[in-house]
Amino acid sequence: MANYKAMRGTQDVLPSQSGKWQYMEQTALSVAQDFGYREQRTPVFEQTELFQRSVGETTDVVQKEMYTFLDKGGRSVTLRPEGTAGAARAVLEHGLLNGALPVKVSYVTSCYRYEKPQAGRLREFHQFGVECFGAAAPQADAEMITLAKTILDSLGITGVSLHLNSIGCPACRARYHEALRAYFTARQDELCETCRGRLERNPMRILDCKSPMCAEIAAGAPVMLDYLCDDCSAHFEEVKGCLTDAGLDFVVDSKIVRGLDYYTRTVFEFISDALGAQSTVCGGGRYDGLIEELGGAHVPSLGFAMGLERLLLVMEAKGAEFPEEPRCEVYFASMGPAAARACFVMATRLREGGIAVEFDTVGRSLKAQMKYADKIGARYTLVVGDNELNTGEAKLKDMETGDQQDVKLDDSLYTILYNKSLDRQLAGMTDLLGGDLTGLE
Ligand code: ATP
Numbered sequence: 001m002a003n004y005k006a007m008r009g010t011q012d013v014l015p016s017q018s019g020k021w022q023y024m025e026q027t028a029l030s031v032a033q034d035f036g037y038r039e040q041r042t043p044v045f046e047q048t049e050l051f052q053r054s055v056g057e058t059t060d061v062v063q064k065e066m067y068t069f070l071d072k073g074g075r076s077v078t079l080r081p082e083g084t085a086g087a088a089r090a091v092l093e094h095g096l097l098n099g100a101l102p103v104k105v106s107y108v109t110s111c112y113r114y115e116k117p118q119a120g121r122l123r124e125f126h127q128f129g130v131e132c133f134g135a136a137a138p139q140a141d142a143e144m145i146t147l148a149k150t151i152l153d154s155l156g157i158t159g160v161s162l163h164l165n166s167i168g169c170p171a172c173r174a175r176y177h178e179a180l181r182a183y184f185t186a187r188q189d190e191l192c193e194t195c196r197g198r199l200e201r202n203p204m205r206i207l208d209c210k211s212p213m214c215a216e217i218a219a220g221a222p223v224m225l226d227y228l229c230d231d232c233s234a235h236f237e238e239v240k241g242c243l244t245d246a247g248l249d250f251v252v253d254s255k256i257v258r259g260l261d262y263y264t265r266t267v268f269e270f271i272s273d274a275l276g277a278q279s280t281v282c283g284g285g286r287y288d289g290l291i292e293e294l295g296g297a298h299v300p301s302l303g304f305a306m307g308l309e310r311l312l313l314v315m316e317a318k319g320a321e322f323p324e325e326p327r328c329e330v331y332f333a334s335m336g337p338a339a340a341r342a343c344f345v346m347a348t349r350l351r352e353g354g355i356a357v358e359f360d361t362v363g364r365s366l367k368a369q370m371k372y373a374d375k376i377g378a379r380y381t382l383v384v385g386d387n388e389l390n391t392g393e394a395k396l397k398d399m400e401t402g403d404q405q406d407v408k409l410d411d412s413l414y415t416i417l418y419n420k421s422l423d424r425q426l427a428g429m430t431d432l433l434g435g436d437l438t439g440l441e
């Protein structure tokens with residue numbers, strides 16, 4: 001047994017699982033690309049103040065969950081707890097918002113929150129996210145939600161419902177805060193200590209509290225939708241209208257207030273029926289004030305993030321399909337040093353042509369090499385010994401059917417293997433289309 005273990009709340013992705021991660025990430029990035037998004041990569045740590053400013057001082061994330069430390073130069077540094085702050089900082093810093101708007105960025109990032117680890121809740125977790133800077137129209141909100149839904153659909157995720165709410169703008173929210181404050185003050189003795197502290201500064205955060213008692217009290221609280229100003233109300237109506245016309249089901253859910261302070265107007269979550277407590281796989285919304293808060297101009301913006309660990313749990317629970325793992329095309333089994341060198345050279349040539357090849361580098365017996373070829377799922381094997389080197393010919397064995405074929409150990413081997421892989425692709429496409437492709441020629 002090894003002496004060291006991954007730290008609590010962190011996970012390794014082993015080679016047998018990484019294909020699933022690549023599939024999720026590539027699917028999300030490529031769907032987002034179809035919507036006009038390009039990937040942006042930002043550092044894993046930022047100055048602490050960036051998150052205090054953007055996520056908000058009164059949020060759980062900033063108050064309890066951040067990994068904050070002093071670096072050797074005495075600066076306060078924080079491992080990013082989410083992706084929006086860094087994304088906004090980067091587009092501001094590099095002047096992207098001075099160019100054509102909207103600026104649309106996507107990302108896959110690790111995030112860090114000091115939370116109580118449980119299924120679907122980790123201390124290091126991963127998000128796929130997108131941010132769209134400079135789009136004020138309600139159609140942008142509807143498009144953002146559609147993008148999230150398209151990604152979930154592309155991954156074969158079923159059983160998720162869209163929960164939608166509007167939390168207004170600073171103007172109408174001020175009136176709402178007063179109503180909330182009055183409501184919660186009447187029952188302040190029953191609130192948890194953190195929420196009592198929130199009562200003055202940010203009563204809306206109480207709605208997001210995970211303590212059962214606070215949640216029970218919050219259930220009877222006034223709802224934001226009753227306090228929306230005319231502009232915010234019209235915006236929300238248009239978002240709902242767009243979604244309805246596009247055939248996207250949703251429920252208006254006044255409990256969705258989101259745990260980060262920068263949100264305004266539209267907020268949404270996709271909630272899975274497969275995950276129990278950690279059921280939100282995607283959360284997002286509009287944050288019209290964030291760029292100004294960070295020192296930029298007024299740039300209405302919006303985004304969302306999906307938790308990839310949760311997405312994977314849902315996909316597995318729902319039996320969603322993952323692409324087949326790539327396989328070794330041909331395994332060269334060798335006998336003796338001269339054959340081993342010849343196998344290395346042949347493997348190198350074939351790999352230059354994009355064929356997946358492996359050969360023995362352990363010094364196993366021929367029998368053990370064949371067993372290994374079987375274990376790694378090689379499609380073909382080719383045994384090379386002194387005899388084969390002398391004649392320049394060998395037998396290519398199909399590991400599924402056991403059929404053997406005489407092949408020359410020269411460039412014609414490449415053509416044979418290449419054609420076999422083409423045949424397989426064609427057969428796969430024919431299966432997929434459920435018919436004969438020959439008519440297409
Ligand atoms: P929750 O209410 O479950 O704590 P949140 O509101 O804190 O979620 P966001 O800040 O909106 O979450 O992050 C977006 C998404 O990232 C969540 O919907 C979830 O899928 C995922 N996520 C958040 N925190 C964690 C975590 N600790 N471990 C794994 N995934 C997480």
Ligand code: MG
Pocket residue numbers: 259
């Ligand atoms: Mg949280």
